[in-house]
Amino acid sequence: MDDVCVPCSSDAQCEAKDPAAPACDEGQCVTCTADEPSACGGTTPVCDDENNACVGCSFHEQCPAFRQSTAVGITANASSLYLDCTSVIGNTGGGITLTAGAVGHLRNCFVGGSQNNVAALQVTSAEADILYTTLGAGFGSAAALRCNGAATVDVRNSLLVAETDDPELDCTTDTFENSLTEAELGELNTNWFVAGGYATGNFRLSGMAPEEILTAAQWQQGDPPTDIDGDDLRPSEPGAQDVAGADVP
Numbered sequence: 121m122d123d124v125c126v127p128c129s130s131d132a133q134c135e136a137k138d139p140a141a142p143a144c145d146e147g148q149c150v151t152c153t154a155d156e157p158s159a160c161g162g163t164t165p166v167c168d169d170e171n172n173a174c175v176g177c178s179f180h181e182q183c184p185a186f187r188q189s190t191a192v193g194i195t196a197n198a199s200s201l202y203l204d205c206t207s208v209i210g211n212t213g214g215g216i217t218l219t220a221g222a223v224g225h226l227r228n229c230f231v232g233g234s235q236n237n238v239a240a241l242q243v244t245s246a247e248a249d250i251l252y253t254t255l256g257a258g259f260g261s262a263a264a265l266r267c268n269g270a271a272t273v274d275v276r277n278s279l280l281v282a283e284t285d286d287p288e289l290d291c292t293t294d295t296f297e298n299s300l301t302e303a304e305l306g307e308l309n310t311n312w313f314v315a316g317g318y319a320t321g322n323f324r325l326s327g328m329a330p331e332e333i334l335t336a337a338q339w340q341q342g343d344p345p346t347d348i349d350g351d352d353l354r355p356s357e358p359g360a361q362d363v364a365g366a367d368v369p
Contacts, residue, residue, distance in 0.1 A: 131156050145172055193231075196222040196246075203229050205348050205366075209321025214238035215255075218246035225249045228348045228366045232256040232264065233321030234283065243291065245269035250278050252337070252344060252354075254323040254365035257282040264301075267291035275299050277337035279323075279365030281308050298338040300364045305332055324349075325369040334369075337362035 127147025128134050134149035135142035141149040143156035150172035152159050157167040160174035168175045193211035194201065198220045207230040208215045215231040218224045223246065231253065232240025237260040241248065245268070255264035255278065264280035265288070267273055273293045281302040282288035289301050302308045310318040312329045325333065339355040339362045346353055352368035355361070363369070 222246040239266035263290040264288040336364035
């Protein structure tokens, strides 16, 4: 109005002036800010606060999909997934989803956590090979393992638990060998795991783990020599009794 140049005072002013610099930061129109990253996308989805420039992400929490409340830890669609000594935990949308012909191989893994109404591992028209893995879920319609469609699932030497009264194993598996479900133990006791661990997906066993878990598995030639931490040894004789799940206490 006074024909005088002044600093910006709102994002709207900047967006109207230059769509390539739609954010107002300390009086200057810039490409992006932490509060206004909408100009960022594609291979540079994150705003670098120091330079007000869009850059590539460097960790999961920067990504919008990861921050959404329906976010799944890992989704494999018509692809192959190999996980060894890996934790996929604390994702409120579930741990792992395999769909459309995906093939997942899980060995010595923790998957899930105390999230409600989601499956730790969801297999839909896909395949899963689960070995020495602990799958855990929360309340409601949660499940440690859930299958839909033409799923091919093999489970061995693993532990499946959930806090819900619904079945933690909501799946017709092709094989379920030397593994254990919470239903076979009566009811889940989170004290089987280290203090505060179950709620965060830390499925390391405590001294209160029942004998059934400690002896359910059967080690075979080619099975992993250690647990998820790499410092607790598995047996080395084929047919020897072993701990079900990813952790040796």
